[in-house]
Amino acid sequence: MAESTLQTDRPEGLDGFVRDWSSDQRTFKRVSWGKAMMWIFLLSDTFVFSIFLIGYMSARMSTKSDWPNTSEVFSLHVGGADLPLLLIAIMTFVLISSSGTMAMAVRCGYARARKATAGLMYLTALLGATFVGMQVFEWTKLIQEGVRPWGNPFGAEQFGASFFMITGFHGTHVSIGVLFLIIIATKIWRGEFDRPGRTWLKSDAGDYEAVEIMGLYWHFVDLVWVFIFAFFYLW
Amino acid sequence: MANIPYRPDEQVPPAEVPDVHPPHPHTWIGRWVFSQDAKYIAIQYSATAIAIGLVALVLSWLVRLQLGFPDVFSFSAEAYYQFITMHGMIMVIYLLTAIFLGGFGNYLIPLMVGARDMVFPFVNMLSYWVYLLAVLVLVASFFVPGGPTGAGWTLYPPQAILSGTPGGQDAGIILMLLSLILFIIGFTMGGLNYVVTVLQARTRGMTLMRMPLTVWGIFTATVMALLAFPALFVACVMMLFDRLLGTSFFMPTLVEMGEQLSYGGGSPIVFQHLFWFFGHPEVYIVALPAFGIVSDLISVHARKNVFGYRMMVWAIVIIGALSFIVWAHHMYVSGMHPYFGFFFATTTLIIAVPTAIKVYNWLLTLWRGDIHLTLPMLFALSFVVTFVNGGLTGLFLGNVVVDVPLSDTMFVVAHFHMVMGVAPLMVIFGAIYHWHPLMTGRMLNEAMGQIHFWVTFIGTYAIFFPMHYVGLVGVPRRYPEIGDPAFITTPVDGLNAFISIAAFIVGAAQILFLFNIAWSARNGRDAGGNPWRAASLEWQTPQTPPRHGNWADDLPVVYRWAYDYSVPGAPEDFIAQDDPWVQQTAPT
Numbered sequence: 001m002a003e004s005t006l007q008t009d010r011p012e013g014l015d016g017f018v019r020d021w022s023s024d025q026r027t028f029k030r031v032s033w034g035k036a037m038m039w040i041f042l043l044s045d046t047f048v049f050s051i052f053l054i055g056y057m058s059a060r061m062s063t064k065s066d067w068p069n070t071s072e073v074f075s076l077h078v079g080g081a082d083l084p085l086l087l088i089a090i091m092t093f094v095l096i097s098s099s100g101t102m103a104m105a106v107r108c109g110y111a112r113a114r115k116a117t118a119g120l121m122y123l124t125a126l127l128g129a130t131f132v133g134m135q136v137f138e139w140t141k142l143i144q145e146g147v148r149p150w151g152n153p154f155g156a157e158q159f160g161a162s163f164f165m166i167t168g169f170h171g172t173h174v175s176i177g178v179l180f181l182i183i184i185a186t187k188i189w190r191g192e193f194d195r196p197g198r199t200w201l202k203s204d205a206g207d208y209e210a211v212e213i214m215g216l217y218w219h220f221v222d223l224v225w226v227f228i229f230a231f232f233y234l235w
Numbered sequence: 236m237a238n239i240p241y242r243p244d245e246q247v248p249p250a251e252v253p254d255v256h257p258p259h260p261h262t263w264i265g266r267w268v269f270s271q272d273a274k275y276i277a278i279q280y281s282a283t284a285i286a287i288g289l290v291a292l293v294l295s296w297l298v299r300l301q302l303g304f305p306d307v308f309s310f311s312a313e314a315y316y317q318f319i320t321m322h323g324m325i326m327v328i329y330l331l332t333a334i335f336l337g338g339f340g341n342y343l344i345p346l347m348v349g350a351r352d353m354v355f356p357f358v359n360m361l362s363y364w365v366y367l368l369a370v371l372v373l374v375a376s377f378f379v380p381g382g383p384t385g386a387g388w389t390l391y392p393p394q395a396i397l398s399g400t401p402g403g404q405d406a407g408i409i410l411m412l413l414s415l416i417l418f419i420i421g422f423t424m425g426g427l428n429y430v431v432t433v434l435q436a437r438t439r440g441m442t443l444m445r446m447p448l449t450v451w452g453i454f455t456a457t458v459m460a461l462l463a464f465p466a467l468f469v470a471c472v473m474m475l476f477d478r479l480l481g482t483s484f485f486m487p488t489l490v491e492m493g494e495q496l497s498y499g500g501g502s503p504i505v506f507q508h509l510f511w512f513f514g515h516p517e518v519y520i521v522a523l524p525a526f527g528i529v530s531d532l533i534s535v536h537a538r539k540n541v542f543g544y545r546m547m548v549w550a551i552v553i554i555g556a557l558s559f560i561v562w563a564h565h566m567y568v569s570g571m572h573p574y575f576g577f578f579f580a581t582t583t584l585i586i587a588v589p590t591a592i593k594v595y596n597w598l599l600t601l602w603r604g605d606i607h608l609t610l611p612m613l614f615a616l617s618f619v620v621t622f623v624n625g626g627l628t629g630l631f632l633g634n635v636v637v638d639v640p641l642s643d644t645m646f647v648v649a650h651f652h653m654v655m656g657v658a659p660l661m662v663i664f665g666a667i668y669h670w671h672p673l674m675t676g677r678m679l680n681e682a683m684g685q686i687h688f689w690v691t692f693i694g695t696y697a698i699f700f701p702m703h704y705v706g707l708v709g710v711p712r713r714y715p716e717i718g719d720p721a722f723i724t725t726p727v728d729g730l731n732a733f734i735s736i737a738a739f740i741v742g743a744a745q746i747l748f749l750f751n752i753a754w755s756a757r758n759g760r761d762a763g764g765n766p767w768r769a770a771s772l773e774w775q776t777p778q779t780p781p782r783h784g785n786w787a788d789d790l791p792v793v794y795r796w797a798y799d800y801s802v803p804g805a806p807e808d809f810i811a812q813d814d815p816w817v818q819q820t821a822p823t
Contacts, residue, residue: 021443044427052469
């Protein structure tokens with residue numbers, strides 16, 4: 001959506017809220033169609049991840065065998081010592097850093113800094129790909145140790161099932177995000193966002209809002225990881 | 236209606252966003268196959284839903300052949316389970332949900348809120364094609380070895396994926412789960428469109444509280460669906476893993492044919508919770524659009540404003556919210572703690588309050604109205620009656636102690652067919668009779684419509700009223716043939732045969748209805764622009780049927796709500812929403 005006119009005398013706080021909801025045309029006055037759609041999609045996706053995590057928690061609480069000790073299972077053997085959660089700590093650090101570069105890309109986008117925006121988005125995509133790469137390493141290591149969806153040597157068989165399902169679903173989200181980061185960054189790099197006309201993923205000349213919408217998705221995937229980290233690895 | 240005053244002095248706010256014209260297709264395929272016009276997508280959705288619904292209708296005939304005449308038509312138990320499973324799943328998901336949201340939602344939302352199209356037409360188009368793919372995967376399960384799944388429409392594990400159930404160890408259950416996952420993905424794409432269009436793409440003057448109740452019902456149902464379908468999505472993914480990868484999310488340790496399976500430690504009850512966390516909101520995902528549409532039909536055809544419009548809106552929203560905390564009333568016999576049962580019985584009965592508000596308001600809308608017994612009105616009235624009848628048995632089943640003996644009897648089958656089978660279908664019929672002139676420019680044939688209505692209305696009662704009794708005397712559901720057990724003291728063979736014959740006649744009437752649609756599209760009486768003289772915006776388009784883009788060069792400006800019927804002093808007995816008419820002198 002292009003720039004829009006707005007009454008400037010909108011009251012703040014609860015009065016403004018009531019005014020917006022009882023107004024015509026748009027309920028969220030400063031929100032474009034695309035951004036509204038992304039927010040509502042993320043709300044729906046929140047339910048998907050919440051239910052995945054609740055399903056995992058109920059399985060963990062009701063299973064008859066003992067749950068594996070996660071700090072042992074997820075430890076890395078580095079320099080003669082087992083360091084619990086080392087890989088996960090690095091992965092989390094990488095993903096949260098990528099949220100930082102994404103936020104900077106959004107800021108540069110609003111400043112219409114074409115190359116800086118595209119560059120930061122490429123960097124975000126690189127960090128995201130690094131995260132997925134480390135996840136592949138983690139999966140490989142666990143599979144070599146005998147963890148399977150239907151069983152594992154450490155304890156309850158729901159451990160492997162939940163692990164592969166939830167981290168796989170999250171990793172898919174990250175991968176899709178990386179893909180779209182690269183697509184949008186490339187379009188920006190080529191200057192497509194500065195030319196007039198609506199095309200796929202872009203509304204109008206100089207409108208870099210797609211960067212922010214991409215950012216919403218990316219921060220959401222990051223936030224979901226924090227919950228997976230807390231409930232799966234730390235519990 | 237005193238609380239919705241005219242505000243003639245109030246200026247309509249200026250346009251906040253530029254008028255976006257949807258891109259016009261240049262190719263034949265872009266116009267007629269991969270159309271991005273919400274109206275065309277709506278018709279694609281409806282046609283697909285009705286086509287797959289016909290399959291479900293035939294399946295119900297096969298079920299009734301078995302139940303009514305077990306000596307003559309003896310299907311195998313496996314085939315019977317496949318019939319009831321596919322009948323239920325198709326009717327609930329692929330017909331009712333798809334036609335209300337994908338069909339009526341797509342057609343009516345942009346027209347009723349004064350938009351040119353959905354906000355993202357391309358995503359909207361994808362939604363239909365993913366839905367079609369889901370339907371094709373579903374249909375494919377009829378042709379794979381072992382046939383479709385026979386797990387019951389609730390797909391309860393562990394039996395759903397074991398070899399004793401038809402399709403359990405064959406491809407049937409896999410295709411069912413894949414089809415549901417596809418349906419949810421497709422629905423999400425459409426649903427996001429509907430919600431954003433209602434929230435962010437209304438025309439000037441169209442406030443939320445001026446929207447027709449149809450839009451409110453579809454909007455609330457869509458929001459609910461976006462929050463409830465995730466539970467089904469996750470349940471399907473987990474069960475698919477149980478079946479394909481050998482995980483044990485829902486599978487306890489069990490012995491099959493004297494052999495211990497490799498499953499262990501999972502909980503089938505978790506699936507039931509996930510399924511019904513979707514399944515109960517699903518009831519209202521189907522019911523709320525019906526509530527909204529029926530309010531509009533009653534108002535238009537009784538020439539009277541909806542009684543208590545604001546209460547009607549809030550009742551829709553409250554029912555939508557409450558329906559997320561009642562799901563476990565489907566699980567009273569799963570061995571849940573009595574206090575949980577108490578909680579869920581309480582919330583279930585609380586839903587009766589906003590629902591009763593709606594029923595009273597429909598009656599008060601009719602009260603002293605100028606009732607035209609047109610076909611849409613007949614169907615709307617039959618909905619109110621049927622919904623009340625079905626709802627009353629819901630009060631029985633919502634209470635734990637009454638539900639326990641009635642659970643898994645034909646009483647339950649009769650209850651949910653009345654309340655979420657027949658009642659919403661009546662609204663769909665009424666809505667098609669009402670909006671067919673808008674979609675095609677021609678009226679449906681009245682004589683065929685009258686036959687269709689009376690056979691359907693009386694016939695469904697002939698089917699489902701005796702079925703309550705069959706259930707009360709103790710006939711369990713899901714049995715192809717019960718023989719002559721000692722616990723059933725009253726023989727019901729005659730009743731079962733009667734129900735079956737009624738079911739065949741009602742089914743045949745639906746064929747007449749489809750013939751009427753096809754016949755009237757070419758030969759129907761010319762409808763003109765606004766045959767029902769309705770005030771809401773969809774009838775005020777420059778052309779009937781509306782062209783791509785819906786409106787002429789300028790978007791309509793809305794000055795009033797959708798229910799200005801029989802206003803004293805007005806030149807006609809309705810005032811269109813985009814009519815700036817103002818009462819010049821105060822009525823004495």
